[in-house]
Amino acid sequence: MESHPVYIWHVEGYDVARIREVVSRSMREMGLRPRGRVIVKPNAVIAHPDLFPHAFTRAEFLDGVIGALELADAGETVSIAVGERCGITIPTRFAFANAGYPPVLERRAARACYFEEEPQVRVDLDHEGRLRDYLYLPEPLVSSDFVVSCPKFKSHPWTGVTFALKNWIGIQDDAHRLIDHDHALERKIADLHSALSPDFIAIDGIVGGKGRMLTPEPVPLDLVICGRNPVAVDATCCRILGIDPSCVAHVRLSAERGLGPIDERLIELRGDVTLPEARSRTLSYDDARIPVGRFFAATPIRAVAGPPPDQVDGDYCWGGCPGAVEEAIDIIKQVQPTVYSDVRPMQIVYGDCRGRYLAPVARTFFFGDCVRFDGRLDGDRVAVESTYVDRGLKDPRRAHAEGLPFKIAKSYANALLSSRRRWIVVRGCPVSVAEHVLMLAIFGGVRNPYFDARLFFTFVQHWISSRIVSAARRVAERLRR
Numbered sequence: 001m002e003s004h005p006v007y008i009w010h011v012e013g014y015d016v017a018r019i020r021e022v023v024s025r026s027m028r029e030m031g032l033r034p035r036g037r038v039i040v041k042p043n044a045v046i047a048h049p050d051l052f053p054h055a056f057t058r059a060e061f062l063d064g065v066i067g068a069l070e071l072a073d074a075g076e077t078v079s080i081a082v083g084e085r086c087g088i089t090i091p092t093r094f095a096f097a098n099a100g101y102p103p104v105l106e107r108r109a110a111r112a113c114y115f116e117e118e119p120q121v122r123v124d125l126d127h128e129g130r131l132r133d134y135l136y137l138p139e140p141l142v143s144s145d146f147v148v149s150c151p152k153f154k155s156h157p158w159t160g161v162t163f164a165l166k167n168w169i170g171i172q173d174d175a176h177r178l179i180d181h182d183h184a185l186e187r188k189i190a191d192l193h194s195a196l197s198p199d200f201i202a203i204d205g206i207v208g209g210k211g212r213m214l215t216p217e218p219v220p221l222d223l224v225i226c227g228r229n230p231v232a233v234d235a236t237c238c239r240i241l242g243i244d245p246s247c248v249a250h251v252r253l254s255a256e257r258g259l260g261p262i263d264e265r266l267i268e269l270r271g272d273v274t275l276p277e278a279r280s281r282t283l284s285y286d287d288a289r290i291p292v293g294r295f296f297a298a299t300p301i302r303a304v305a306g307p308p309p310d311q312v313d314g315d316y317c318w319g320g321c322p323g324a325v326e327e328a329i330d331i332i333k334q335v336q337p338t339v340y341s342d343v344r345p346m347q348i349v350y351g352d353c354r355g356r357y358l359a360p361v362a363r364t365f366f367f368g369d370c371v372r373f374d375g376r377l378d379g380d381r382v383a384v385e386s387t388y389v390d391r392g393l394k395d396p397r398r399a400h401a402e403g404l405p406f407k408i409a410k411s412y413a414n415a416l417l418s419s420r421r422r423w424i425v426v427r428g429c430p431v432s433v434a435e436h437v438l439m440l441a442i443f444g445g446v447r448n449p450y451f452d453a454r455l456f457f458t459f460v461q462h463w464i465s466s467r468i469v470s471a472a473r474r475v476a477e478r479l480r481r
Contacts, residue, residue, distance in 0.1 A: 004232035004261055005030055007271040008240075008278050009224040011206055019064025019224060022271075023202050024071050026226035029270070032200050034069045036145030038080045039113065041198070043152040043167050045087040046214050047099035050454060051334040054209045054218040057150050059100035061204040061224075065150055066108045083113035083141060085170050085177065087214065088331075088433045089404040092116060094462040113140050116173040117470045119477065122396075123195040127257055131187055135195060136176045136396055142196065149198035149230065153205035153221065153237065155288035156213050158323040159186060160248050163237045164201045164230035168192040174401035179394055182430055183308040185319025186249035193230060193259055201233045202226045210285050214433075215330040221281045223273065231260025232267045239264075240278045241285050249313075292322035292350065299340045301329075301444075302359055306351035309370045309388045320430035321350050321368045328436035336447040343444040349373060352386070363422055363443060367436075369429040377423060384425060404434055404463070408450065411438035 009022040027033070042057035066080055082105060086095035092114040096102060105112055120136040141147065151167035159166055166189055169177065180188040205223035209216025223240075227233040231254045235245035245251045245262040255262045269275060292303040305322050307315040316322070325348060332339045347364040352372045358364060360378035370388040375381075402410070418424045426439060441448035449455065 003266060003268045004227065004229045005268045005270050006225065006227040006232050006236045008236070008269065008273040008275070009226070009271045010222055010273050011224045012222050014058055014060035014206055016060050016064045016067065019061055020067040020071070022224050023065050023068035023226060026202070027068065027072050027200060030228055032228060033072055034078050034080075034146045034148075036078065037140075037143065038069060038078055038146045038148065039141055039144040040065060040069070040080065040082045040110075040148045040150055041141075041167065041171065042082065042084055042150045043162070043170065044084045044092070044095040044099050044101070045170065046090070047086070047095045048455070049098065049100070051449075051452075052098075052214060054207060054216050055152070055154075055214050056095070056099050057152050057204045058206070059104050061202075061206065062101060062150060063104045063108070065148065065202050066104070066110055069148070070108070080108065080110040081113040081140065082110055083115055083138065083171075085115040085138075085173055087170075088437075089174060089401075089407065090459060091462040091466040093466055094459055097458065097462065113138075114466065115141070115171060117466060117473065119473070120173060120176065125191060125194055127194050129187070129253070129257065130191055130194070131180050131184055131391060132191075132396065134396065135172075135191065136399075137171055137196060138173065141171055146200075147196070147198045149201045151201070151203050152209060153203050153223065153225070154209035154213060154216055155211065155241070155285055157211070157288045157290065157326055158213070158318050159189070159250055160287070160289055161234070161238060161241065161243070162213060163203060163234045164198065165189050165193060165234050165250050165254055171196070175399035176396055178401070178430065178432070179396060179399055180391060182320040183313045183317040184391065186253060187313065188319075189250040190253040190257055190259070193254055194257060197230060197259065200226070200228055201230055203233065203237065205237075208282070211288055212327060212330050214327050215334060219282070219284055221278075223278055223281065226271075229260040231255050231262060235260075235262040236267060236269065236275075239275060241282050242279055289318065290326070291316065292326060292348075295326050296348075300343055300345040302345075302347045302361060304347070304349045304353055304356055304358065306353040306356060306372070308351055309386065309390075317351060317370075317430075321428070321436075324430055324433045325367070325436045325440075327433045328440055331433070331437055331449055332440060332446055335449045335452045339446050343440065343446050346443060363424065365439065365443075366423065366425045367428075367431045369427055371425070380422075382423060387427060388429065404450070407432070407434050408438060411435060411442060415442045
């Protein structure tokens with residue numbers, strides 16, 4: 001049976017030379033050599049040095065990895081690009097700028113690849129258990145010769161953890177990313193790796209993150225984890241946290257599909273840090289998956305969550321709307337630290353809540369396509385029907401995404417039209433983090449982080465640049481046809 005090496009290295013602080021050393025040694029000992037077109041995929045889901053300082057793969061880490069790739073090319077002609085699609089509908093250009101990537105890319109003669117601005121190509125799937133027969137990925141990634149995944153070591157409120165496997169959600173543009181980003185999210189992650197998987201992984205665990213994915217608490221770990229198989233790497237990272245990898249759905253599913261091992265006997269641990277020593281550095285971690293009702297229990301918000309439309313993947317939609325609202329209020333917390341007590345009383349409802357008691361509060365929101373309710377709300381008869389469309393009827397070829405300016409305009413228009421209504425329905429599958437942020441800001445009487453001076457002007461600048469480039473590429477593509 002093949003043994004899969006996973007390296008656990010001690011790296012104190014973001015020492016670029018030491019990062020380059022351990023990454024280079026890991027590749028060399030595994031016989032890996034970059035070739036041709038190389039794509040490095042960090043986790044830049046959101047980034048800002050003041051507001052979101054611990055959510056992303058640090059620039060120093062990226063610098064060390066690219067340096068190691070340059071050392072390992074052995075005279076080959078190698079071109080290096082750093083590619084990502086960040087989260088919550090903001091331009092990836094904005095995330096890269098705030099992560100400090102541009103100076104590193106310029107110094108290393110690497111280019112930025114913003115996946116939402118690139119052509120998307122169809123990749124067919126034929127494995128058992130797939131959610132659909134094909135999906136769309138950015139052309140530069142599909143046509144690359146060597147792919148490096150550089151995740152951030154974090155716990156995750158939707159999937160429990162985010163390492164190499166979960167990092168792959170960021171390879172899709174907005175339109176295709178949200179398809180199956182619901183109670184089947186863990187299966188979607190496995191499908192993405194069935195379509196395309198990295199050749200090498202280097203995880204930034206020097207300062208890990210716990211709790212939220214966008215606003216994590218920092219945990220100094222001084223660890224870099226390297227390997228060539230994402231399942232073996234993720235299984236090791238789970239064990240570093242004291243978690244049985246078979247209890248993490250996307251890790252278990254990926255192993256069951258033959259994408260890699262979780263069996264300890266098939267994973268050869270190397271490096272200069274033992275598993276018990278690495279585990280001792282993570283003892284402050286706890287389970288990040290908190291049901292939405294318990295999450296808001298000590299706030300003026302009452303949250304009620306029923307089961308999703310089908311319960312093949314469980315009776316709670318971990319990958320959809322309930323997790324989005326938890327991330328949303330913590331984003332607002334970065335610009336208004338007292339938001340948990342300041343927000344106006346409201347009730348938020350998800351999933352099938354027929355037969356559930358809803359409290360008589362000032363305003364109730366029914367979020368999602370699958371939300372259902374039929375009963376009394378403060379003495380009035382209220383019926384909300386599901387508009388959920390089975391995933392088998394969703395065609396990725398017809399997928400589209402609403403840009404953030406449109407979401408802002410739509411949310412404020414909805415607020416104006418619904419200003420006197422006591423209950424409001426907001427559709428989507430899922431309703432995005434951005435839309436939850438906007439609805440909480442508008443109706444909750446708290447600050448809108450999108451209008452914060454530290455974000456607004458640079459956001460507009462990068463959004464305009466992104467739109468211009470995307471439009472120019474679409475025109476060029478039509479002319480070529």
